[in-house]
Structures are given as C-alpha cells and as structure tokens.
Amino acid sequence: MNNIVKQKEPLVTHIYTADPSAHVFDGKIYIYPSHDLDQVQISNDNGDQYNMEDYHILSLDDTNSPCIDHGEALHLKDIPWASKQLWAPDAVYKNGTYYLFFPARDKDEIFRIGVATSSNPAGPFKAEENYIPGSFSIDPAVLMDDDNRSYVYFGGLWGGQLEKWQTGTFKADAEGPAVTAPALGPRVAELNEDMLTFKESPEEISIVDEDGNPLLAGDEDRRYFEGPWVHKYNGNYYLSYSTGSTHYIVYSMSKNPKGPYTFKGKILDPVIGWTTHHSIVQFQDKWYLFYHDSSLSGGSDNKRCVKFTELKYNEDGTIQKIEL
Ligand code: FUB
Numbered sequence: 324m325n326n327i328v329k330q331k332e333p334l335v336t337h338i339y340t341a342d343p344s345a346h347v348f349d350g351k352i353y354i355y356p357s358h359d360l361d362q363v364q365i366s367n368d369n370g371d372q373y374n375m376e377d378y379h380i381l382s383l384d385d386t387n388s389p390c391i392d393h394g395e396a397l398h399l400k401d402i403p404w405a406s407k408q409l410w411a412p413d414a415v416y417k418n419g420t421y422y423l424f425f426p427a428r429d430k431d432e433i434f435r436i437g438v439a440t441s442s443n444p445a446g447p448f449k450a451e452e453n454y455i456p457g458s459f460s461i462d463p464a465v466l467m468d469d470d471n472r473s474y475v476y477f478g479g480l481w482g483g484q485l486e487k488w489q490t491g492t493f494k495a496d497a498e499g500p501a502v503t504a505p506a507l508g509p510r511v512a513e514l515n516e517d518m519l520t521f522k523e524s525p526e527e528i529s530i531v532d533e534d535g536n537p538l539l540a541g542d543e544d545r546r547y548f549e550g551p552w553v554h555k556y557n558g559n560y561y562l563s564y565s566t567g568s569t570h571y572i573v574y575s576m577s578k579n580p581k582g583p584y585t586f587k588g589k590i591l592d593p594v595i596g597w598t599t600h601h602s603i604v605q606f607q608d609k610w611y612l613f614y615h616d617s618s619l620s621g622g623s624d625n626k627r628c629v630k631f632t633e634l635k636y637n638e639d640g641t642i643q644k645i646e647l
Contacts, residue, residue: 327387327388327389328383328386328387328388328389328390328631330386330630330631330632330633331630331631331632331647332630333618333619333628333629333630334354334381334383334390334628334629334630334631335381335390335392335628335629336619336628337392338358338359338361338379338392339358339359339360339361339619339620339625339626339627339628340356340357340358340359340379340381340615340627340628340629341356341357341359341411341598341600341615341627341628341629342356342357342410342411342412342462342550342600342615343355343356343600343601343602343613343614343615343629343631344356344411344412344413344414344464344552344602344613345602345604345611345613345631346414346415346416346444346604347604347605347606348416348421348444349444351382351383351384351385352382352383352385352386352604352606352611353380353381353382353414353444353445354380354381354382354383354613354629355378355380355412355413355414355423356378356379356380356381356412356615356629357373357375357378357409357410357411357412357627358375358376358377358378358379358409359373359375359625359626359627360374360375360376360625361626362374362625362626363623364623364624364625366597366624366625368481368482369481369482370408370410370481370482370483371482372624372625373408373410373482373625374407374408374625375408375409375410376398376399376407376409377395377396377397377398377399377409378395378396378397378409378412378423378425378446378448379392379393379394379395379396380392380393380396380444380445380446381393381629382444382445385606385607386606386609386611386631393445393446395447396423396441396445396446396447396448397409397423397425397439397446397447397448397450399427401449401450402427402437402439402450403450403452403453404427404429404430404435404437404452404453404454405427405428405429405435405437405450405454406427406428406429406430406432407427407428408426408427408428408434409425409426409427410425410426410427410434410461410462411425411426411461411462411463411550411600412424412425412426412463413425413463413464413465413602414444414465415465415467415473415518416444416467417467417471417473417518419442420440420441420442420518421440421441421442421443421444421446421448422438422439422440422465422518422519423438423439423440423441423446423448424436424437424438424463424464424465424475425437425438425439425463426460426461426462426463426477427454429454433459433484433493434459434460434461434483434484435454435455435458435459436454436455436458436459436460436461436463436475436477437450437451437453437454437455437458438450438451438455438518438519439451451519455519455520455521456520456521457512457521457524457525458477458512458521458525459484459488459493459525460477460478460479460483460484460485460488460510461477461478461479461482461483461484461549462477462478462479462483462549462550462551462600463475463476463477464476464477464550464551464552464553464602465514466553466554466555466560466580468555468580469555472513472580473513473514473518474511474512474513474514474553474580474581475511475512475514475521476509476510476511476528476551476552476553476562477509477510477511477525477551478507478508478509478510478547478549478551479548479549479550479567480499480507480547480548480549480567481567483549485507485510486498486499486507489507491524499540500540501540501541502539502540502541503539503540503541504539504540505529505537505538505539505540506530506537506538506539506540506542506546506547507527507540507547508527508528508529508530508547508582509527509528509547509551509562509564510525510526510527510528511525511526511528511580511581511582512524512525512526526581528562528581528582528583528584529582529583529584530545530546530547530562530575530582530583530584530585530586531583531584531585531586532545532585532586533585533586535585538586543566543567543568543569544566544569544571544573545566545573545586546566547564547566548564548565548566548567548568549564549565549567549600550564550565550572550599550600550601551563551564552564552601552602552603553580554603554604554605556605556610556636556640557640558578559576559577559578559640560576560577560578560579560580560582560584561574561575561576561603561642562574562575562576562577562582562584563575563590563601563603565598565599565600565601569593570592570593570594570597570598570599571589571590571591571592571593571599572589572590572591572599572601572612572614573586573587573588573589573590574587574588574590574642575587576640576641587641587642588641588642588644589644590612590634590642590644590645591612591614591644591645591647592644592646592647594614594615594616594617594618594647595616595617595618595622596615596616596617596622596623596624596627597624598615598624598627599614599615599616600614600615601613601614601615603634609633610633610634610635610636611631611632611633611634612631612632612633612634612645613629613630613631614629614630614631614632615627615628615629615630616628616630632645632647
C-alpha cells in the first residue's frame, strides 16, 4: 500500500512501474502496468534494458485514495511459451472472467502476445499454454465496444519488431519503410467470443493527415511508434499512441474502430526518460490520462513510475493538450 495518491506523483514508490493500462472494474480503478526491475542496465534500441519478469496490479478506490499493490499477479516462469521480457499489458472483463493480454518473447526470441485469465481483476492470473495464434509484436490494448465486440490493438517499432512482419511472416533482417513511404500502422484484430483467439488475421490501421494522406515514416513527430490505446467518447474512436523517437503522446480519431484514423494532435510532451506510454479512462464524471516517466529513479530509462492526471476535451471532441 502507498500513501494517499496526489495527481502527477508516482502511484507507488516501493517498486518501479511503467506502461499503465487503466480500467474501471467494480467501481474502482485498476491499473495494469509493467513491473520494471531495479537493475542497472545499458539502454539500446532493441529495448534489452526492459527485462521484466512479472506483473503487479495496482488499484485505487478513487482518485484520492491510497494506491494498493496487489502483489505478484503473473510470473514469467508460469508462462509456458515465453522466454523473457514481459512488456506492456492490458486487461478486459467478459462474462465473469478477467483477461490479461501481455507481450513477451517466445523461445525463438520473437515477440508474441499471450493471454492469462482470472476471476479477480487483481489476479492471480493463469497463463494459456501458448501465445495467441497469429499474434506478433508488442503492446496489446483491448477495446470492448458498446456492441460487446472486442478488438486487440498492438504493435511497436524497433525492439517491438513490427518492421519484421511487413510481409506477414517474420523476416529477421527486415527494415522499416523509406522515410518518404507511408509509416507502418498499428495492427488490430477482433477477438473471438472465447477472448483467447483472433477472429481474423490482424489488419494494419491507416493513420492519415487532415487531407487524407497517410502519415509518412519520416514524419517522426506524428507517425505511429508503439503503445496504442483506443477509447470511445461521444461516438468517436480515439487512437492514441507514442511517437517513440520524438517522445510524444499523440492521438487520432475515427468513426470506425479499425480506422482509418485522422491525426489530430499532441496530448503529452516528452517526459523524463526515453519511453512514454499511457492509457485514457473515464472514472465517474471525469477523464484521466495514466502515464509514466523516469522521475522516481532520477532518469533511468528502465526504472519508471506510473502517474495520472486529468484529461479534458474541447466542445468539438478534440483533446486538450496536457501541460504537466
Ligand atoms: O516497457 C517496455 C516497453 O517500453 C513497452 O512495451 C513500450 O511501450 C515502452 O514503454
């Protein structure tokens, strides 16, 4: 348990946490973060410094309550198909079961996406024997739509390996598109009723500018890098994500969960540390951005802390940029 949480302070300080996916279950806010290890690591573009081995789930009774750490919810050793690097997870509830979606490298060092289940939002979770067939790359985020259809959004460049899947199969030496070519988009797949398998092959999401032209790979202030999050507000779908190398959280909007999405603007400027990763959730009558930075460790890329702050919309549905 932590002290009373104040906005923009770390939710917990006894462990390092990152990549917060926040949801309201049973009237409380549950946060599904990565659990960064307290290790000295040299950073590289492959993300080897993010060597996480388990998940802890956090919760808040309300936005002024102490933050509760519910302890270890799932460990790498209990995931039969995974070899290392438990990266950014997400969770969804359906018919009495909570489903934890998470990326990890398989025994061939290829990132895949797995599922684990629990009857409790805080776990413990039991992993499926194998990863989701047809899954790849990182950072799964699940949207349960109003019609009860569920979609998994995922994908990340560089260490997240998305460049290596451009042909539909893994090519270890594949590189990203030329800077003047359309950027790679995140992938989306609808889930079957069982919530454990894809109903279809993942599709690439197109993110376009106000004129309908695809964002280009060289447009690093706007193009997709990793950390997708899709939420719905007033009938619009919002796809927000990290621009990676330029360190922004930005967003785009669509009338369709699979896009195309039209780029709108920035939500958050760069934070302390290389990565930036967020989620957006409504709790009671307000909206919140959950995010991380590396302030708790004095700037170590691989020792991050989860925070939150209020998020507001303009009358036309666009999101107000947050000034921390
Ligand atoms: O935490 C490991 C990786 O760093 C995540 O999967 C990315 O989104 C970035 O935050």
